[in-house]
Amino acid sequence: MPTDFISSLFVFILAAFLGYEVIKRVSPLLHTPLMSLTNALDAIVVVAAIIIAGRHESRLSTILGLVAVVASFSNMVGGFVITDRMLHMFKTGKAKKS
Amino acid sequence: MTAISPQELIDFTYMLAAVGFILALKWLSSPVSAMRGVLIGEIASGVAVVATLFDPQVSQYRWILIALIVGAGIGVPLGMVKMTAVPQRTALSHAFGALSAALIGVAEYYVAAPNVPKFEMAEISLEVIIGSLTFTGSLIAAGKLQEVLPQRPITYKGQNFLSISVLTAAILLMVTLVVHPEYTHLFPVMIGVALIFGVMLVTPIGGADMPTVMSLLNSYAGFSAALLGFVLNSKVLVVAGALDGASGLILSVIMCKAMNRSFTNVLFGGFGQIHAAAAGAKEERAVRSATPEEAAAILSAASKVVIVPGYGMAVAQAQHKVRELYDILTKSGIEVKFAIHPVAGRMPGHMNVLLAEADIPYDKLIDMEDINGEFPQTDVALIIGANDVTNPAARTDASSPIYGMPILDVDKARTVMVIKRGMSAGFAGIDNPLYYLDKTLMLFGDAKGFVGSIVRELSGGGSHG
Numbered sequence: 112m113p114t115d116f117i118s119s120l121f122v123f124i125l126a127a128f129l130g131y132e133v134i135k136r137v138s139p140l141l142h143t144p145l146m147s148l149t150n151a152l153d154a155i156v157v158v159a160a161i162i163i164a165g166r167h168e169s170r171l172s173t174i175l176g177l178v179a180v181v182a183s184f185s186n187m188v189g190g191f192v193i194t195d196r197m198l199h200m201f202k203t204g205k206a207k208k209s
Numbered sequence: 210m211t212a213i214s215p216q217e218l219i220d221f222t223y224m225l226a227a228v229g230f231i232l233a234l235k236w237l238s239s240p241v242s243a244m245r246g247v248l249i250g251e252i253a254s255g256v257a258v259v260a261t262l263f264d265p266q267v268s269q270y271r272w273i274l275i276a277l278i279v280g281a282g283i284g285v286p287l288g289m290v291k292m293t294a295v296p297q298r299t300a301l302s303h304a305f306g307a308l309s310a311a312l313i314g315v316a317e318y319y320v321a322a323p324n325v326p327k328f329e330m331a332e333i334s335l336e337v338i339i340g341s342l343t344f345t346g347s348l349i350a351a352g353k354l355q356e357v358l359p360q361r362p363i364t365y366k367g368q369n370f371l372s373i374s375v376l377t378a379a380i381l382l383m384v385t386l387v388v389h390p391e392y393t394h395l396f397p398v399m400i401g402v403a404l405i406f407g408v409m410l411v412t413p414i415g416g417a418d419m420p421t422v423m424s425l426l427n428s429y430a431g432f433s434a435a436l437l438g439f440v441l442n443s444k445v446l447v448v449a450g451a452l453d454g455a456s457g458l459i460l461s462v463i464m465c466k467a468m469n470r471s472f473t474n475v476l477f478g479g480f481g482q483i484h485a486a487a488a489g490a491k492e493e494r495a496v497r498s499a500t501p502e503e504a505a506a507i508l509s510a511a512s513k514v515v516i517v518p519g520y521g522m523a524v525a526q527a528q529h530k531v532r533e534l535y536d537i538l539t540k541s542g543i544e545v546k547f548a549i550h551p552v553a554g555r556m557p558g559h560m561n562v563l564l565a566e567a568d569i570p571y572d573k574l575i576d577m578e579d580i581n582g583e584f585p586q587t588d589v590a591l592i593i594g595a596n597d598v599t600n601p602a603a604r605t606d607a608s609s610p611i612y613g614m615p616i617l618d619v620d621k622a623r624t625v626m627v628i629k630r631g632m633s634a635g636f637a638g639i640d641n642p643l644y645y646l647d648k649t650l651m652l653f654g655d656a657k658g659f660v661g662s663i664v665r666e667l668s669g670g671g672s673h674g
Contacts, residue, residue, distance in 0.1 A: 113328060115442040123435055126448040129231060130455035136238040139463075139551060139576050142558030143295060145237055145456060146427055150302045152230045152250055153434050153453040156309050157280075158223070158261040159441050163316050164276065165267030172316035177276045179316075183309035184280030185287065186302050187258075191251050192288025193298065198247060200292075200565040201240040203572050 144197045151190025157183035215265055222260040223445035229253025230449055234456070240571055257445060292566040293523055296555040297354035300423060304347035306430040306453075310437045311340025311400075317440055318396060325390040329440065334383040336436035338403040342379075343429040345407030350422055353415060354555055362415040372409045379403045417520075417597065419555045421464040425472075428457025460557045467551035467577075469603075469614040496632070499650040501659060504626055505666035507650075511588035511624075513544045515580065517617055518560050519553050521594015521629075525656035531593065532567040533664045541667075546573050548580040548590075548617050550598040581618045590622035594656050596629075600641045610639055625649040628659050 137145050160183055164176030213221075229249045236246030267273070290298045314337040318325065325333070352358035382399035386392060414422050435450025437443075465472060499507075508514060516535070522528060538545050547569065553560045561574050575583075584590060592599055595617075602609040603616045619625055620643055627644060629651060643649060652659050 113326075116328065116332075116439065119439045119442060119444065119447050122444050122447045123439075123451050126227075126231075126451035127455050130234065130452040131459065133231060133234045133238075134452075134456045134459050137234070138239060139549070139558065140561045140571055140574060141237055141240060141243060142460060142463075143299075143556060143562045144243065144558070145234075146299055146423070146460065146557065147295075147302070148233065148237060148247060148250060149427065149431065149453040149456040150299065150306060152233065152254065152449050153306050153431055154309075155226065155230075155254055155257060155445055155449045156306070156313065156434050156437060158257055159313050159437060159443055159446060160309055161258070161261045161273055162264055162266055163313055164273055165264070165269065167268065168320045172320050173272075175312045175316040177272055179309035179312040180273060180276035181280040181283065182305040182312070184258075184277050185282075185284035186305045186309070187254055188281045188284030189287035189298075190284075190302060191247060191254075192285060193290070193295070194247050195244075196288070197292070197295075197562055197565070198240065198243045200562070200568075201243070201571045202565070202568070203570050 140201070141198075144194050147190050147194045147197070151187055151194060154183045154187035154190060157187055160184075215263065219260045219264055220444075222256050223443075226253040226257040227445050227448040229256075230452055234452060292562050293526060294355075295562060296419070296423065296559060297351045299556060300347050300351035300354055300426065303423075303426045303430045304344050304351060307340045307343035307347060307426075307433055310430070310433040311337050311344060313437055314340060314440060315396075315400070322393050322396070323391045327387050327390070330387045330390050331383070332436060332440045334386055334399065336433055336440055337400060338379050338383060339429055339436065340433040341400050341403035342407035342410060343426055343433060345404045346411040347407075347426050347430070349408055349411040350419070350426060353411075354419065360415050362413050362418075364413045368409075368413055372406065375402060375406045375409060379406060417468070417552060420552050420557050420559070421461055421468070421470075423556045424457050424460035424464050426457070428454045428461060431455070431457055464552055464557060467615060469611070494645045496644050496651050497647075497649065498653055499626070501652070501662035502666050504650070504652055504659075505663045507624060507626070508538060508543070508589055508591070508663065509541065509667060511543055513546075513583075513587050514538060514589045514591060515546050515548050515584065515587045515619075515622065517548045517550075517590060517592040517595050517599060517619060518564065519550075519593065519595025519598065520555060520559075521596075522656055523554060523559065523563055523594070525594060527593060527657040527660055528563045528567040530657050530660040530664060531564070532569055534660055534667075535569055535573075537664060537667050546575050546580065546583070548577065548619075549574055550577050550595070550617055553595060553598060577615060577617055584618045584621040587622040589624045589626060590619040592619060592625065592627045592629075593660065594628065596641055597639070599643055600639070602639070602642055606642075619643065620646060620648075623648065626652055628652045628654065628656050630655065 160176050160179035233246040233250035236242040314333050318333050353360050379402040431450050431453025435447050438446030535545050549560050599619045601620045603611045603614040
């Protein structure tokens with residue numbers, strides 16, 4: 112078993128636990144923005160796509176990498192834009208008047 | 210100590226990005242700090258992307274920049290959709306996320322093939338299988354939500370057996386590839402089988418089960434990204450994927466609990482099918498109906514009103530009319546709150562977003578657990594386009610298919626008013642005894658039109674109250 116696997120597993124388990132503790136505190140009010148925000152954060156796979164596309168190891172890998180850049184970057188941009196828009200809509204009665 | 214290499218510097222920014230992601234989610238805990246959360250998420254992602262462009266492995270920027278511009282060109286309009294279209298947009302973004310993770314896995318495979326070490330082969334195969342099935346599954350979900358595909362569950366005999374066989378085939382192909390990585394021709398077959406399984410997974414699910422499916426697909430998309438992090442040994446992907454996966458899983462559990470059902474029941478239950486029999490044995494019973502004038506008179510005499518929105522409100526696009534009703538009642542000193550069931554709508558939190566868009570203050574949007582104690586002190590519970598989540602049979606009738614499901618206790622209010630097109634049963638296909646209570650008034654009509662008529666009565670009548 113590669114040592115990389117163990118260190119990745121280490122990070123994965125800790126992040127999953129931390130994620131569980133943090134996310135369970137998110138108000139049900141914001142469950143839709145939660146989903147769009149986690150999608151936007153998940154779109155960080157764009158960094159892997161950029162490297163695959165930029166390494167030019169084969170024509171196929173470059174093309175697949177570029178398509179992945181398009182798909183994930185659209186997710187990143189779109190996810191942040193819509194989360195931002197949604198959160199702007201959540202106002203209290205007081206904030207509305209001011 | 211030697212100088213820091215560019216690679217180490219990039220890895221350092223990835224670590225900062227991971228911290229930013231965790232803070233982003235932490236600050237999402239309340240609407241007050243949530244904006245700050247999005248900002249830190251944007252900064253973290255932006256820094257990571259820019260740092261990657263300086264990676265020495267990356268040469269020739271032209272196509273990458275074009276791909277980024279195209280991606281942004283697709284992303285911005287998808288971020289600007291109307292709030293009613295948010296569920297299908299979210300399904301589409303699960304699809305895009307899973308697609309990119311799967312494509313990168315495929316590219317990694319073909320770069321290394323046929324000499325892929327066994328362990329890596331297992332990681333790549335699993336990642337590509339989950340990514341592929343999430344891709345097609347999410348596309349089907351998006352199609353159903355956009356109503357390009359039929360929304361009702363599509364079921365047929367032997368469905369579960371066939372679905373499980375297809376999944377087994379994908380896993381057997383994966384095992385074969387791990388043992389014999391030189392059988393490269395099996396790799397595309399495995400992808401094809403996984404793509405088909407994704408379609409089969411979501412096709413039989415529909416309607417009120419969509420929030421659960423959306424959450425599950427969310428977690429699959431996250432876990433495929435985390436697995437990709439294992440394949441590429443990229444810790445930032447592992448962290449982001451773990452967070453996304455955990456989030457989807459938590460939401461799935463909340464949705465399942467809110468329907469009193471298990472995961473397996475949602476995925477393999479064929480909800481609509483089971484309850485067809487229950488709907489058959491329906492007797493004709495008398496209901497009381499009321500006109501907009503009567504409804505307006507009752508509302509204006511109330512001192513506390515709780516509005517229960519459901520998917521029907523979203524379909525009728527009635528949220529802005531509901532806001533007008535909220536305004537006019539609030540102005541005449543009536544306390545108005547909204548009762549939000551966790552599975553109301555088509556994705557977690559759907560009703561909150563629609564009502565917030567219509568400018569209803571979020572402190573008036575109350576969770577099921579918090580509002581249920583208030584119904585006995587409520588004069589009027591006004592139900593707009595919700596059905597099963599208000600069905601008292603879930604509390605009282607052990608033979609009911611939804612028995613045990615947590616519901617909004619609207620029947621404890623002094624008067625119940627239900628805006629509904631007709632007497633048809635809800636998604637679960639079961640009759641709602643609420644409608645036959647003496648305290649219940651049925652307001653037959655389109656949600657938007659009926660609420661509009663009530664608003665006209667209230668503003669025209671003026672001197673009520």
